[in-house]
Amino acid sequence: MELIFEIGEEGRQLDIFPKCDVPEVKLNANPRKQELHLPHVSEQELSRHYTKLAKRTHGVNDGFYPLGSCTMKYNPKIDEEMAALPGFTGVHPLAPVESVQGCLEVMDTLQKDLAEIAGMDAVTLQPAAGAHGEFTGLLLIKAYHESRNDMKRNKIIVPDSAHGTNPASAVMAGFEVINIPSDDKGCVDLDGLRAAVGEDTAGLMLTNPNTVGVFDKNILEITKIVHEAGGLCYYDGANLNAVMGQCRPGDMGFDVLHINLHKTFATPHGGGGPGSGPVGCKEFLKKFLPGFTAVKNGDCYDKSYATDTIGDLRTMGGNFLVMVKALTYITTLGKEGIKEASSNAVLNANYMRVKLSKTYHMAYPVTCMHEFVMTLEEEHKQINIAAMDIAKAMLDYGIHPPTMYFPLIVHEALMIEPTETETKEEMDHVISVLKEIHDKAVSDPDYIRNSPHTTVISRPDEVKAARTPVVAYEF
Amino acid sequence: MGRYVPNTKEEQLKMLNEIGYKDFDDLFSVIPESVRLKDLKLEEGKSELETATIISNMAAKNKQYKAIYRGAGAYDHYIPSIVKQITSKEEFVTAYTPYQAEISQGILQSIFEYQTAICQLTGMDVSNACVYDGGTAAAEACAMCKDRKHSVMYISESTDPKVVSVIKTYCFGSNTEVKMVPVKDGVTDLDKAKEMMTEGAACLYIQQPNFFGQIEDSHKAADIAHGIGAKLIMGCNPMSLAIMETPREAGADIAVGEGQPLGLPIAFGGPYVGFMACVSDMMRKIPGRIVGQTEDHDGNRAFVLTLQAREQHIRREKASSNICSNEALCAMTVSVYLAAVGKAGLTEAAKQCVSKSHYLLSELEKVGLKRTYNGEFFHEFVTTASVPADKILAALEAKNILGGYKLSDNEILWCVTEKNTKASMDEVVAIVKEVCA
Numbered sequence: 019m020e021l022i023f024e025i026g027e028e029g030r031q032l033d034i035f036p037k038c039d040v041p042e043v044k045l046n047a048n049p050r051k052q053e054l055h056l057p058h059v060s061e062q063e064l065s066r067h068y069t070k071l072a073k074r075t076h077g078v079n080d081g082f083y084p085l086g087s088c089t090m091k092y093n094p095k096i097d098e099e100m101a102a103l104p105g106f107t108g109v110h111p112l113a114p115v116e117s118v119q120g121c122l123e124v125m126d127t128l129q130k131d132l133a134e135i136a137g138m139d140a141v142t143l144q145p146a147a148g149a150h151g152e153f154t155g156l157l158l159i160k161a162y163h164e165s166r167n168d169m170k171r172n173k174i175i176v177p178d179s180a181h182g183t184n185p186a187s188a189v190m191a192g193f194e195v196i197n198i199p200s201d202d203k204g205c206v207d208l209d210g211l212r213a214a215v216g217e218d219t220a221g222l223m224l225t226n227p228n229t230v231g232v233f234d235k236n237i238l239e240i241t242k243i244v245h246e247a248g249g250l251c252y253y254d255g256a257n258l259n260a261v262m263g264q265c266r267p268g269d270m271g272f273d274v275l276h277i278n279l280h281k282t283f284a285t286p287h288g289g290g291g292p293g294s295g296p297v298g299c300k301e302f303l304k305k306f307l308p309g310f311t312a313v314k315n316g317d318c319y320d321k322s323y324a325t326d327t328i329g330d331l332r333t334m335g336g337n338f339l340v341m342v343k344a345l346t347y348i349t350t351l352g353k354e355g356i357k358e359a360s361s362n363a364v365l366n367a368n369y370m371r372v373k374l375s376k377t378y379h380m381a382y383p384v385t386c387m388h389e390f391v392m393t394l395e396e397e398h399k400q401i402n403i404a405a406m407d408i409a410k411a412m413l414d415y416g417i418h419p420p421t422m423y424f425p426l427i428v429h430e431a432l433m434i435e436p437t438e439t440e441t442k443e444e445m446d447h448v449i450s451v452l453k454e455i456h457d458k459a460v461s462d463p464d465y466i467r468n469s470p471h472t473t474v475i476s477r478p479d480e481v482k483a484a485r486t487p488v489v490a491y492e493f
Numbered sequence: 494m495g496r497y498v499p500n501t502k503e504e505q506l507k508m509l510n511e512i513g514y515k516d517f518d519d520l521f522s523v524i525p526e527s528v529r530l531k532d533l534k535l536e537e538g539k540s541e542l543e544t545a546t547i548i549s550n551m552a553a554k555n556k557q558y559k560a561i562y563r564g565a566g567a568y569d570h571y572i573p574s575i576v577k578q579i580t581s582k583e584e585f586v587t588a589y590t591p592y593q594a595e596i597s598q599g600i601l602q603s604i605f606e607y608q609t610a611i612c613q614l615t616g617m618d619v620s621n622a623c624v625y626d627g628g629t630a631a632a633e634a635c636a637m638c639k640d641r642k643h644s645v646m647y648i649s650e651s652t653d654p655k656v657v658s659v660i661k662t663y664c665f666g667s668n669t670e671v672k673m674v675p676v677k678d679g680v681t682d683l684d685k686a687k688e689m690m691t692e693g694a695a696c697l698y699i700q701q702p703n704f705f706g707q708i709e710d711s712h713k714a715a716d717i718a719h720g721i722g723a724k725l726i727m728g729c730n731p732m733s734l735a736i737m738e739t740p741r742e743a744g745a746d747i748a749v750g751e752g753q754p755l756g757l758p759i760a761f762g763g764p765y766v767g768f769m770a771c772v773s774d775m776m777r778k779i780p781g782r783i784v785g786q787t788e789d790h791d792g793n794r795a796f797v798l799t800l801q802a803r804e805q806h807i808r809r810e811k812a813s814s815n816i817c818s819n820e821a822l823c824a825m826t827v828s829v830y831l832a833a834v835g836k837a838g839l840t841e842a843a844k845q846c847v848s849k850s851h852y853l854l855s856e857l858e859k860v861g862l863k864r865t866y867n868g869e870f871f872h873e874f875v876t877t878a879s880v881p882a883d884k885i886l887a888a889l890e891a892k893n894i895l896g897g898y899k900l901s902d903n904e905i906l907w908c909v910t911e912k913n914t915k916a917s918m919d920e921v922v923a924i925v926k927e928v929c930a
Contacts, residue, residue: 019598019794022606022832031835034573038845039915040852047708047869048738052616056839057832061575064832068579068603075599077587085589092497093587096541102577105552111567111762113556113895120554121761134534146625146763147818149805157666186805186815191666195810233523264521265528280818284497288822289600290590290622290782292764308662329662333566333628333655333751334762346548352538355496361517362498365508368520372512385523413595421592424806441499442508473595478795483787487776487799489619490612491605 019074019474022067023491026059055493074474075289076418082440082448084370086389086421086433087181087229089259089281091363094350097284097343106342111334115320121338122319125312128345129296135356136255136275137268138298143336144309148256149183150331151276151295152223154308156191157328158274158299159221159250161306165326171220171248175211179204179230179425181256184223193220200427204230204382206240215247225254226270227261227387229425231367231433241271250274258282259437260364260388263357267298274299283344294340309335362438363388366445370436373449377456381428389435391428392420398430403459403466405430410477411455413470417448496538558895560917562853564873564908565704565898566627566653567762568754570732570842571912573833576756580826590782590818594797601796604784604821607828614734615748616741617770622782623824624816627751628659630767631698631728633814634747635660636667637771637778638696638724645670645693647723649681651703656728660698679707679866679875687717694723701729701743705906706850706873707866708737715744724775731755731768731827733871735836735843740770747771756830757823766823777803780814842911846872849918850909856922857907861929865904873908875900880929888928894921 059067076083083090100106109121129141145151156174163171174188175196185195198214201207205228215222222244227233234240241251253267253275259282267275279285280293287293299307308331310321351359364387371380371390381391394405409419409432421433436445459466470476500508506516514520521529539547561569580586584599591597591604604622611620624630635646646664648657650673657673664671674686674697681699690697697718699709711727718725727745732754734740740748752766753759771779777800785799805812834842850872854864857876865875878885882899889896894917897907909918 019602021602021609022828023609031837032573032575032833034571034834034838035841035845035911038841038848040848040918042844043848043851044844045708045736045847045869045871048712048743050734050736050738051742052739054735054836054839055613056610056834056836058835059832061833064575064829065579067832068582068829071599071603072582072584073599074597074602075584075588076593076596077584079583079587083589085592088589090587090589094497096545098581098586100545100548100552103549103552105549105555105557107758107760108557109555109761110558110561110563110569110759110895112563112565112898113558114890117556117558117890117895118761120551123551123554124548131535146629146820147816149815149817150625150629153666153815157662160666182804182806182809182812183815183817185810186808186812189810189812190663190815192668235523235525238525238527261524263530263533265524265530269528269530286586287589287818288820289585289588289597289603289825290821291625291819292821292823293818328665330628330655330658331662332626332659332763333653334626334765337763338761339764342548346544348535349539349544349547350541351496353533353535355538356533356535358496358498361521362500362505364520365505365517368514369508369512385520387523409593410595413593418596419593439497439499442504470595474598475595475789475793475795476791478594478789478797479787480797480799483785483797483799484802487783488786489605489776489783489799490609 019070021491022057023055026057026063028058030058030060032061081416082444083418084420084434084436085418086435087256089435089437091284091437092439093284093286094347097346100346101339101342106339119319122312124342124345126314126319128341129311131348132277132296133298135262136277136298137266139301140304140307141296141298142307142309142311143296143341144331145295145297146332146337147291147293148276148278148295149187151297152183152187153190154297154331155252155274155276156187158303158306160191161328162303163220170218173218174220175214175222177206179228179427180223181229181254184254204228204232205234206236208236208239211240211243215243215249219247219249221250221252223252223254225257227257230382230391231386231389232382232384233387237270256281257388260360262360264360274303279340279344284347285340285343292337292340294337359438366436366438366440370434370445370449374452377453389433392432393428394430394432397459401460401463403463405432407466407469408432408455411466411469414472415451417451559893560913561895562907562909562921563895563898565906566655567759568910569759569912570754570910572756572758575833576826576829579829580822585822585825591798594795598796601784603825603828605786605796607824608784610828610831611768611770614731615770616739617748618773619776619779620770621779622784622821623819624767624769624781625820626765626767628656630749630769631656632660632663633780634726634749634769635696635698637747637775639669643693643695643723645672646695647672647674647686647690648698649674650676651681651705652698652700652728653704679705680709680868683710683713683717690717690721690723694721696724696726698726701727702733702871705866705875706870708869711743732843735839746775752827755827757826764820764823766820766827778813781816781819845911846909849913850874853907853909853918856918857925860922860926862925872910873906875904875906877903878929885925885928888924889921892924
């Protein structure tokens with residue numbers, strides 16, 4: 019398909035701006051010399067171009083999207099409508115607090131709701147995504163140890179099953195990463211953890227349920243071991259959809275966590291963002307929080323700045339319109355809806371796990387939480403069919419593949435997270451499709467290896483893309 | 494209670510039984526009793542109508558000004574109707590990061606087009622798929638310049654203090670030294686920069702136009718940075734790049750900035766979008782997603798996420814950054830905006846920013862405000878008044894106008910965009926005249 023730079027005609031344009039109503043003033047500063055190539059299209063050409071692009075894009079509204087660890091649940095329409103209210107979109111972030119009372123009320127309410135759901139005492143809404151939240155939380159841990167003059171605590175313990183962002187965030191926060199192996203159930207190996215902690219332990223990063231979808235029953239023992247060694251416990255909230263309303267990270271012994279509003283709280287992913295990664299913490303870390311938090315004084319809302327703040331993770335207060343969407347969602351669900359969502363996320367995952375285990379090998383054949391991991395290791399060895407092949411074959415059925423090759427501790431992994439918003443019929447359909455693909459992989463492996471057959475492009479040459487990078491159109 | 498769980502209670506129970514669980518308690522028995530939550534202290538769920546009322550009432554508590562003369566990092570520009578229409582398409586809104594290229598060509602191509610537009614604006618060779626905002630773009634750019642021999646960041650004090658704060662926070666994380674280069678007459682004291690920067694300097698960061706609206710001597714800044722073996726990073730207002738020389742022409746190695754002026758609402762601070770572009774020899778240091786063009790097995794043009802060896806999901810603790818989710822839909826918004834206004838429209842908007850801000854300044858000078866700094870400016874300028882800034886801003890507020898940003902007791906940073914009309918500016922001037930009289 020043509021790029022927008024390849025269509026249209028020089029001279030075509032939309033009539034957007036009125037004539038200037040004041041005398042023209044020209045800058046003397048160095049003018050732009052380089053030719054500026056921007057699209058030159060009519061409004062209809064512009065509209066049709068993006069409609070074509072939309073047709074070449076699979077979103078949650080296009081069909082099943084069981085991308086493990088990403089919680090691709092339905093994004094309610096009212097959330098979008100509320101975030102588009104001019105009373106929110108037209109507010110300048112540096113306007114006086116008296117004029118932004120509604121925005122501060124949104125933030126204060128959301129902070130309190132998230133704190134309650136997470137079992138924390140304070141929340142900052144400034145971080146713009148999950149990884150950004152991780153970085154924030156780790157800086158809180160760093161500031162805490164430094165405030166106690168405990169400068170030797172420079173190591174963060176991360177299980178080998180962790181999301182790749184965990185170790186990357188720890189390094190950005192100036193820590194050394196200690197990887198610890200998981201046990202045969204994909205859970206934390208307690209002896210391994212005991213051996214790893216010490217006087218240099220700054221903290222542990224963990225998600226529970228973990229990245230194989232299993233709830234780590236030893237969680238209280240785990241957080242106790244870290245605390246007794248003087249470290250703090252960080253909860254990666256990527257998997258919070260499994261447990262919200264059922265149990266709380268704060269009650270499991272975690273001191274700080276991030277929450278992905280774009281996973282658990284139904285705000286859409288926008289093809290990669292914007293997300294929002296609020297960070298919650300216990301009272302003793304509150305004084306280090308970044309940016310401002312909203313507070314209610316009597317009938318009025320105000321901005322509050324922490325005394326020993328780590329600074330700012332971004333300019334302004336955060337991805338505000340994403341907060342509006344999340345608050346709308348939480349208001350809609352309420353206490354019973356939150357629990358109903360996690361209950362059904364776990365039910366749907368187990369339903370698919372049990373049904374699929376007749377055809378596929380489960381990496382951990384136990385009750386899972388909101389997601390589960392299958393392994394194609396056997397198929398790969400015996401019939402040379404990889405996880406990638408099964409995933410690509412799903413594309414021909416209009417189904418988004420699961421997360422592939424993660425977590426790293428499972429070979430040929432496919433990680434399925436159906437979420438609570440799928441119907442039983444849709445899951446039954448996908449289960450039958452996956453069986454069909456498996457049968458075909460045995461009877462006609464070449465067909466599966468050459469999948470997909472019906473998409474707008476066949477498998478792209480990724481090696482070529484990386485070896486001879488073309489990252490912008492050349493005019 | 495509103496709900497998005499489709500399966501009925503009966504279906505749920507049937508499914509539970511079918512796979513061997515008695516009920517939900519049985520299913521969740523893997524969670525130890527000691528941490529099971531007894532009561533979530535939230536309100537009961539609300540119907541859609543009730544929710545719409547609650548949230549709309551919050552929006553109604555915000556004041557909607559008839560005109561805005563405040564910038565300082567968030568700029569109130571006109572957004573063409575088609576921009577919101579296109580970026581509201583459900584496929585774009587609800588998709589995840591385009592991991593599966595075959596069914597994500599739309600998103601991937603839109604990012605490739607965004608990267609192209611950013612390269613065009615900045616004159617650079619490589620753009621990433623965006624980062625969170627202008628502040629994080631600046632901080633990530635600083636990290637790109639750090640290596641074993643170059644580890645000290647020099648940041649001009651004429652940079653937006655909010656951006657400086659983000660850079661310092663990131664540098665607190667990576668244990669990186671930051672040195673602030675002072676301001677003289679509203680611009681970076683480059684002679685001082687030359688004096689301060691020694692071997693080991695990783696970068697010099699300047700903002701163009703700077704926080705006070707002033708235009709910096711970027712060529713001199715580039716010479717100083719390069720003279721000591723450091724990189725020059727320029728934080729740019731993207732709209733100004735329609736008429737001002739590109740960061741590439743100005744000698745920068747990395748160009749970053751806040752993309753918000755290009756089609757995103759000010760929206761109480763976000764979501765915005767940080768753009769990052771660099772010269773080709775820094776390509777493998779730029780963080781975040783990058784989309785590349787390639788071919789599929791049948792020789793068709795195809796787009797994929799590329800150069801992923803830099804990224805966290807492959808490299809883990811050795812990644813160039815931890816970023817994964819970015820602001821993709823905001824980047825698409827920038828693309829659509831640029832296509833809607835085109836070169837002629839962007840140039841017109843930039844020129845009107847210049848003409849109108851200069852008009853407002855000259856009229857304010859007639860009624861008693863003094864310009865604080867000499868030199869050229871784009872669409873922001875600082876005034877000093879003999880009366881308190883608070884008094885001027887309160888008088889404007891009373892007439893439902895958001896005045897400039899208060900810098901000190903007597904100083905105001907004003908911003909004028911193409912949205913501000915002569916009639917509105919004349920009203921501002923009349924109000925200020927009354928206050929100053």
